[in-house]
Amino acid sequence: MSLYRGRFAPSPTGPLHLGSLVAAMASYLDAKAHHGCWLVRIEDVDFDRNLAGADHAILQTLRRCGMDWDEEVVWQSQRSTYYQAALEQLAAHVFACSCSRKEIADSRIRAGLSDSQIYPGTCRSGITNNKVARAFRLRVPDGAAANIEFEDRLLGRQKQNLSTAVGDFVLKRADGFWAYQLAVVVDDALQGFTDIVRGADLLDSSARQIYLQQLLGYPTPRYLHVPVVTNALGEKLSKQTGALGFDLGNNDVLQDALIPAAVFLNLEFSTPPANIADFWSTATVLWANKMGIR
Numbered sequence: 001m002s003l004y005r006g007r008f009a010p011s012p013t014g015p016l017h018l019g020s021l022v023a024a025m026a027s028y029l030d031a032k033a034h035h036g037c038w039l040v041r042i043e044d045v046d047f048d049r050n051l052a053g054a055d056h057a058i059l060q061t062l063r064r065c066g067m068d069w070d071e072e073v074v075w076q077s078q079r080s081t082y083y084q085a086a087l088e089q090l091a092a093h094v095f096a097c098s099c100s101r102k103e104i105a106d107s108r109i110r111a112g113l114s115d116s117q118i119y120p121g122t123c124r125s126g127i128t129n130n131k132v133a134r135a136f137r138l139r140v141p142d143g144a145a146a147n148i149e150f151e152d153r154l155l156g157r158q159k160q161n162l163s164t165a166v167g168d169f170v171l172k173r174a175d176g177f178w179a180y181q182l183a184v185v186v187d188d189a190l191q192g193f194t195d196i197v198r199g200a201d202l203l204d205s206s207a208r209q210i211y212l213q214q215l216l217g218y219p220t221p222r223y224l225h226v227p228v229v230t231n232a233l234g235e236k237l238s239k240q241t242g243a244l245g246f247d248l249g250n251n252d253v254l255q256d257a258l259i260p261a262a263v264f265l266n267l268e269f270s271t272p273p274a275n276i277a278d279f280w281s282t283a284t285v286l287w288a289n290k291m292g293i294r
């Protein structure tokens with residue numbers, strides 16, 4: 001029995017498209033190649049971005065594609081108590097922040113820093129002038145203590161200095177929503193995932209997540225980031241870039257979805273798969289060979 005546990009964790013902001021299918025397929029194939037469990041988690045903590053019904057549309061499309069999950073689907077919107085408990089556990093490292101987006105930009109300019117998203121540390125030693133706490137941030141260490149290194153199974157050694165690359169990052173947002181980084185880390189640990197396989201657009205989040213795992217006493221899973229599908233302009237496919245969803249219309253799942261996604265992952269079929277079941281059994285072997293899994 002393999003102890004491998006992996007997941008696909010889509011945000012329900014629209015239907016599954018080729019980009020999200022590639023991430024789903026990579027995580028599914030890696031779990032199958034390891035004879036492990038594969039789960040689906042709906043990352044719906046950002047209520048402003050959720051599209052009504054998109055969660056069920058995504059699940060329906062996964063099923064149509066022949067990707068079945070091994071345990072009940074988890075919705076992050078129902079897991080607030082776990083995130084609150086983690087925030088309290090992190091209390092010694094968390095501070096309240098009253099800054100608006102504009103104040104953060106202005107204080108960076110005043111301090112002669114470049115105009116980036118990095119938090120300038122304004123509220124680190126307390127909120128001033130009777131201002132109201134808006135968000136909760138995690139204090140990241142200064143200097144070399146902020147270096148996070150990890151091995152990506154595809155991309156190799158990765159390194160990020162949280163202090164210079166990210167700064168004190170948000171765990172609970174000014175709008176009251178849980179930040180992606182906290183929710184993901186808590187759920188990945190509580191759900192016991194050994195392996196995170198996802199798009200390279202999330203590579204930049206890994207160091208923050210590993211640091212949170214360390215502070216919370218969680219194990220760090222293995223990471224594998226697959227390339228992101230882009231459109232002709234080099235933009236990541238999303239609802240905004242007009243990516244076509246698979247769940248509407250009469251698309252042929254094998255020809256229009258599964259094979260293009262597999263081609264993107266460089267899985268080369270010597271003979272075209274006859275049906276969906278044939279596709280998955282062959283693709284799993286191809287993935288195992290490509291990733292050196294035995």
Ligand SMILES: [Zn+2]
Pocket residue numbers: 096097098099121122123124
């Ligand atoms: Zn602040």
